[in-house]
Amino acid sequence: MKLPFLHQEVEVSTDLRESNDILDNPDALHERIAEDGYLLIRGLHDKKTVLAARQAILEKLATKRMLAPETPLMEGIFNPDYPEPTSTGSMGNKALTQLPAFKAVVEGQPIMDFFKHFLGGDARTFDFKWLRTAGPGSGSPIHYDIVFMGRGTQNLYSCWTPFGDVSLDMGPIVFCLGSNRFEKVRETYGQADVDHDLIEGHFSDNPLEIIEKFGGHWATTSFSVGDVIIFSMFLMHASLVNTSDKIRITADTRYQLAAEAIDERWIGKNPKGHYAWKQKDTKIESLAESRRRWGV
Numbered sequence: 001m002k003l004p005f006l007h008q009e010v011e012v013s014t015d016l017r018e019s020n021d022i023l024d025n026p027d028a029l030h031e032r033i034a035e036d037g038y039l040l041i042r043g044l045h046d047k048k049t050v051l052a053a054r055q056a057i058l059e060k061l062a063t064k065r066m067l068a069p070e071t072p073l074m075e076g077i078f079n080p081d082y083p084e085p086t087s088t089g090s091m092g093n094k095a096l097t098q099l100p101a102f103k104a105v106v107e108g109q110p111i112m113d114f115f116k117h118f119l120g121g122d123a124r125t126f127d128f129k130w131l132r133t134a135g136p137g138s139g140s141p142i143h144y145d146i147v148f149m150g151r152g153t154q155n156l157y158s159c160w161t162p163f164g165d166v167s168l169d170m171g172p173i174v175f176c177l178g179s180n181r182f183e184k185v186r187e188t189y190g191q192a193d194v195d196h197d198l199i200e201g202h203f204s205d206n207p208l209e210i211i212e213k214f215g216g217h218w219a220t221t222s223f224s225v226g227d228v229i230i231f232s233m234f235l236m237h238a239s240l241v242n243t244s245d246k247i248r249i250t251a252d253t254r255y256q257l258a259a260e261a262i263d264e265r266w267i268g269k270n271p272k273g274h275y276a277w278k279q280k281d282t283k284i285e286s287l288a289e290s291r292r293r294w295g296v
Contacts, residue, residue, distance in 0.1 A: 001013075001014070001168075003168060003174075003220075003240050003241075004139075004171075004240060004241035004243055005139070005174065005207050005218070005238070005240050005241065006139055006141065006142075006205050006206070006207060006238070006241070007205070008207075008208070010207045010208060010218060011217075011218070012174060012218045012219060012220055012240070013217060013218070013219045013220075014168075014219065014220060014221050014222075015219055016038070016040050016175070016219050016220065016221045016229070017036070017040065018040050018041070018042055019032055019039040019040055019041055020041060020042055020043075023041065023114075026117060026118055026120065029118055030118075033157075033230070033231075033232060036177065036180075037175065037177070037179070037180035037231055037232050037234070037235035038175060038229055038230065038231040038232070038235060039229070039230045039231070040221070040227070040228075040229045041114075041227065041228050041229070041230070042224070042226070042227050043224075043226040043227065044110050044111065044114065044226060044227065044228045045105055045108070045110050045111070045161070045225075045226045045227075045228065046110070046226065047225045047226045049101075049104055049105055049108065050105055050161075050163055050164075050225045050226055051074075051164075051225060052101045052104070053099070053101040053102045053104065053105050053163055054074065054076075054163040054164050054225075054249060055073065055074060055101070056099045056100075056101040056102065057096055057099065057102065057131075057133070057163060057249055058073050058074065058076055058247075058249075059073070060095060060096055060099075061076075061133060061247065064082075065079055065081075065082060066078065066079055066082050066133070066135070066247065067079055067247075068080070068245075074164075075246065076164065076246050076247045076249065077245055077246055077247075078135040078136055078245055078246060078247050080136075080245075082135070090131045090132060090133040091129075091130050091131060091132065092128050092129065092130070092131075092271070092273065093131065096131050096133075097128075097129040097131050102129075102131070102251075105161060105163070105251075106125065106129060106159075106161060106251055106253045107125060111159065111228070111253075111255070112125075114230075115157070115255045119155070119255075119256070119257050120257075121257050121258070121259060122257070122258040122259070123255050123256065123257060123258060124255070124256060124257075124258040124262070125253055125254060125255050126149070126253065126254045126262075126263075126266040126267060126271075127266065127267045127268060127269070127271055128265075128266040128267075128271040128273060129251060129252075129253055130251060130252035130253070131249075131250075131251045132248070132249070132250050132251065132252070133247050133248075133249050134171065134239070134242055134247065134248045134249075134250075135242065135247050135248075136242050136243065136244065136245060136246075137241065137242060138171060138239070138241070138242045138248065139171055139238070139239050139240060139241040139242070140238050140239040141202035141203075141204070141205045141238055142176070142202055142203050142204045142205065142206075142207060142210060142236055142237070142238045143201060143202040143203055143236065143237070143238070144185075144186075144189065144190055144203065144233060144234055144235070144236060145158050145233045145237075145254075146190055146233035146234060147189065147190070147192045147193060147194050147199070147201055148194055148201060148274075149233075149254060149263045149265070149266060150193060150233065150263065151193065151261075151263040151264065151265070152256065152260065152261040152262040152263040152264075153256050153257065153260035153261050153262070154233065155256060155257060155260060156233055156254055156255070156256045157230050157231065157232060157233075157254065157255050157256070158230065158231050158232075158233070158252055158253070158254055159228050159229070159230045159252070159253050159254070159255060160173050160228065160229045160230075160231070160250060160251075160252055161227075161228050161250060161251045161253065162223045162224075162225070162227060162248075162249070162250050163225075163249040163250065163251065164225060164249055165222070165223065165224050165225055166222065166223040166248060166250065167222050167244070168220070168222055168240070169242075169243050169244045170242050170243075170244045170246060170248045171239050171240040171241050171242035171243065171244075171248055172220050172221070172222065172223055172239065172240060172248075173220065173229065173237055173238075173239050173250075174218055174219065174220040174237060174238055174239060174240050175218070175219055175220070175231065175235055175236070175237045176207075176210055176211065176216045176217070176218055176235075176236040176237070177216050177217055177218075177219050178215055178216030178217070179210070179214070179216050179234075179235055179236035180232055180234045180235045180236075182214050182215075182216075182236070184295070184296055185203070185214065185236075185296055186234055188294035188295065188296055189203055189290070189291075189294055189296065190234055192290075194274065194276075194277040195265070195274055195275060195276040195277045196276075197285070198276065198277065198282060198283065198284050198285055199284065199285050199287075199290045200284055200285070200286065200287045200290065201277065202287070203236065203287075203291075204287075205287075207238070210236065216236075220240065254266070
């Protein structure tokens with residue numbers, strides 16, 4: 001079906017396969033993520049735990065007047081008079097990401113036990129949490145995660161968690177299946193570091209160009225409370241445009257073996273984050289310049 005993706009409508013399949021059938025088999029999970037680039041797990045989290053976090057987040061958003069007046073809190077209806085529907089300042093915002101109810105999900109037993117089982121040892125997550133509260137019109141460009149967080153182990157995984165049901169019109173995460181095998185892109189763009197190389201970070205703002213030039217196809221699904229999708233650092237992804245009247249509440253969190261090297265930008269009581277990228281007076285190389293230099 002055609003769905004709104006950045007500045008156009010794009011054919012997007014809904015053929016993401018679930019991995020619940022192999023949850024007790026780490027070898028099979030590793031084979032699947034090596035092949036597909038992702039693991040879709042339905043119902044990993046207890047729904048009540050996720051909904052408690054959703055309520056706590058929405059209560060905070062209500063105090064900012066982001067919710068439409070006189071609408072049910074848990075529906076998360078966006079206030080059309082709020083001035084910034086696509087930029088809500090939630091990423092790394094401790095007022096939200098340090099909420100006990102939020103941490104009970106992203107640092108809770110179900111996800112930590114999964115990664116201990118999957119990785120074969122004690123796991124840890126970055127202290128910085130990318131919580132996204134995206135109103136109507138919000139979307140994100142196409143990228144690999146590695147360029148933002150690749151200074152530690154390469155055995156690092158992202159987990160996308162919806163805090164509420166996310167239907168297709170709310171703009172869920174979307175993946176270019178096969179992009180984990182774009183070798184030329186992995187060897188160039190995939191080796192970059194936004195703070196060191198001062199590049200734009202995303203790889204493209206044209207989803208059709210990706211499949212026409214490199215192959216693969218775009219795929220997503222609808223998500224229910226409790227679901228997660230885990231993916232590699234080298235799976236190209238973005239988010240579709242939120243065309244609903246609701247706020248899409250999701251989190252991107254990262255997990256790795258506790259014993260392995262970790263990217264220092266994202267740990268500690270006050271993670272320093274991107275200390276050079278897009279700071280005031282920093283000159284960022286344009287996407288076109290970077291891609292010419294890389295030959296992609």
